[in-house]
Amino acid sequence: MNLPQSYFPYRKGYLHVEGTSVEELVRQYGTPLYVYSQSAIEAAYRELQKAFPENENLQICYAVKANSNLSLLRVLRDLGAGFDLVSGGELYRVAKAGGDSAKIVFSGVGKTREEIQEALHYQEGKGILSFQVESLHELMCLEAQATTAKKKASFCLRFNPGVEAETHPLITTGTETSKFGLTEKEILHWVKNNASKEYLHFLGVSVHIGSQIHQLKPFQKTFQKTQTLIQKLEAILKRPLEVVDVGGGIGIPYEKEKPLSLKSYAKEVSRYFGQRSPFRGRLKILLEPGRLLVGNAGVLVTQVLYEKRILKRRCLILDAGMNDLMRPALYEAIHAILPVHKRLGASEKTLVVGPVCESSDVFAKKAVLPKNLKEGDLVALLSAGAYGFSMANHYNSRRLPAEVLVHQDKAVLIRKRDRHEDLIRNEIL
Ligand code: LLP
Secondary structure, three states: OOOOOOOOOEEOOEEEEOOEEHHHHHHHHOOOEEEEEHHHHHHHHHHHHHHOOOOOOEEEEEEHHHOOOHHHHHHHHHHOOEEEEOOHHHHHHHHHOOOOHHHEEEOOOOOOHHHHHHHHOHHHHOOOOEEEEOOHHHHHHHHHHHHHHOOOEEEEEEEOOOOOOOOOHHHEOOOOOOOOOEOHHHHHHHHHHOOOEOOEEEEEEEOOOEOOEOOOHHHHHHHHHHHHHHHHHHHHHOOOOOEEEOOOOEOOOOOOOOOOOHHHHHHHHHHHHOOOOOOOOOOEEEEOOOHHHHHHHEEEEEEEEEEEEEOOEEEEEEOOOOOOOOHHHHHOOOOOEEEOEOOOOOEEEEEEEOOOOOOOOEEEEEEEEEOOOOOOOEEEEOOOOOOOHHHOOOHHHOOOOEEEEEEOOEEEEEEOOOOHHHHOOOOOO
8 A cells, every 4th residue: 555655765864755855855946845756646546456357447537636736637647547527627627638538527516507518528529438417407407518519418427325434524425415416216217217318328327425435334335326226227228338437535544544455445346347247347437536546645845933832732833834735624634744854852742733824724733743843844744645735725815835746866846836926816906
């Protein structure tokens, strides 16, 4: 498994990303700085691919929302990845990165008419592989847009299986009360009454129950229900379906969590939908991993600005804040913190905070950090490659950080740090 530290070794006491010194990068690009390891992304992609039997009819569609930097999209495209999008903005990025129209799916509960048109006309009118439709109202709209464009829209219906993902409630998406997807009853009803439409092509079923999942059980329950649904649909349609999209959601270790074995996950996918399933390999299986591919491939490097005592507890104030990495403030997520220059000697439980004027701008309540870590020293927040930069914002009029991609001993700036002008670029005075 792609452990947080594997591509981030200490050499002579200094943290590196692959063969590149973090301190060197900071000297050149400043802080806060996102640094990604290309080899870590490639290894995660290949590990997922290798977990499946070679003859499985599989397409990995990377969930762009996890990290949408163009250079990362390019790395993933070169590995053969397709893309799972949720907005016209993501489609625009994927087009810039050269994403293949035959490997793109478009999910999300609120696709606008304009976004649907953009996807129908993607890559000189080739369109995309599939719209993952989340409501019957959206499907009516898709049909109307496809009719106007005189283009056949291929689509899956997103199934809400009513399964608890056993993860943080804010990243659970497949329970009965969730806003995502359609119930089995709704899907069966629609298919019974709308078997054939001139501008719509019904491909199959998609499902996604949540994110950062470590247990196999919720996936098994979901796959079981999805398999039954596909069988019912094929019986109604009297034809085989073509696609099952099993979504993303595989968790990564942030601290000491035991991650899901990819082999056992793949075995379940194959058992329900693949060569060994009742469908005997005729369904194209789509996977939509986000976090798994990039989460442990990135760190956020930041500098200690100040130290203070709150009651008796030591508090370090960093130059990165919740606007740069929202996950701790939003989900109480833990990102391990490492000093960039390893220090010997005693450590101390430390409150680690950002500079943003919100009490929730806290990275760790009790990080065990060296006592002699002081002003000007650098620390790295680990496992920040997914939902780090992609959720960053300008709150407190803070400039978005720079991003660097490292491959062995080569480092490339893949996003410049915002300038002050960028903060007011679209404002009118
Ligand atoms: N497919 C769909 C339809 C999704 O909604 C998502 C994530 C994925 C795939 C990718 O899931 P992953 O493999 O990355 O778990 N901001 C939160 C995570 C939100 C996930 C939203 N949907 C976080 O920082 O934990």
